Amino acid sequence: MSIIEFLQVPIFQRALFAAILAGGTMSLLGIVIVVFNMTTIRFALMHFGLLGGAIGLALGANPLTAAIAAIAIGSLLFGPLSDKLKLDTGLIGAFFMTGSIALAFLLFYKAGVPALDVFSLFTGSILTLSRNDLLFITVLGTVVVLTFVILYKEIQLIFYDSEQAEWLGVPAKRIRNGLLFLTGLSIGVAMKIVGALLIDALILLSAMAAMRLAKNFKQLILLTSLFGMVTTTGGLLLSMVLDLPTGATITLTGVLILLFSTFIQK
Structure with missing residues (x-):
């Protein structure tokens, strides 16, 4: 089949709509x-999703829905726990990562x-998305864009110097925790689209x-969005x-785009 013929299949x-939007x-x-060096948190959320999927499978519920719910809960916990315990988010993430996988x-x-059934958690497919999945991706994508547009200056300042942002009255911790929550939801969506093992292709x-x-910073946002669409579509x-x-x-x-950008940089 040609691309034109594929485009006629619902x-x-x-x-394709999900690929462009996500x-x-x-x-x-x-x-x-x-920027926030959340590599460990990323892995922790993925493992949290695996735990949620395990609970879903054990209870006979939809495992991916349970995985997304678990990731959302984890992303809400990590930031506040890090602030309250005065520990790096990476350490908090490592604790939850090992505990959740066990x-x-x-x-x-x-x-x-x-x-x-276990393997299905690791290998998502963008071709199995339902209308409800599309609705969720649309809402989440809209929230992400609005967050970056409305809080553009605040996010830029936090990225460059979070301590100065706090000194200037920017609620840096709340914004960071909000971004972490959105990141968690996006990781859940990525599990559905490309699978748990390939999340970095969509997110990172x-x-x-x-x-x-x-x-x-403006170029960073625009190029990231462009590269993301080229990668998925x-x-x-x-x-x-x-x-x-x-x-x-x-x-x-996504790997080829990263290699190409590295070559261009040199």
Whole structure:
């Protein structure tokens, strides 16, 4: 089938819409992960999602819905706990990461969850999105964009110097925790689109590529959004034309963009 023929299929239409929207908006939260050095938090949220999926499978509920709910809860906890305990978010994340993965596999074992069901948590597919999934992605993407537009100056100042931002009266901790919550929800969406193992393709790679080329914060946002859309839509179209796995093709497209930006920078 040609691309034109694919565009006439409702499933592919939904997938393409989700690819454009998720790639252009949720990739912006990769900037948050890189600037705030939340690599450990990212892994912790992924493992929290795995625990949520395990609970869902054990109870006979939708595992991906349970995973997204668990990630949302985790993203709400990490920031305030870090502030209250005066510990780095990375340390908080490491604690939850190890605990949640252990509990997840314990649940898998005790509930007798089939290996194929467990594997489904790691391999999402953008082609299986429902109308409700699209609605959720649309709302979340809109909130992400509005957050960056309305709080543009505040976010820019926090990224460059959070202590000075606090001194100037900017609620840096609340904004940071809000961005962390949005990042958690985006990780949940990424699990649905590309699977838990390939989340970085949607969230992180575009921001990393943009940071190599952007000369200011505005360029960073625009390039990240552009690279995110090219990664998801380009990967989706290539996977359809070449008959390749969608998640893996999207990921490799993101890797190629990152390599290209590194080459251009040099």
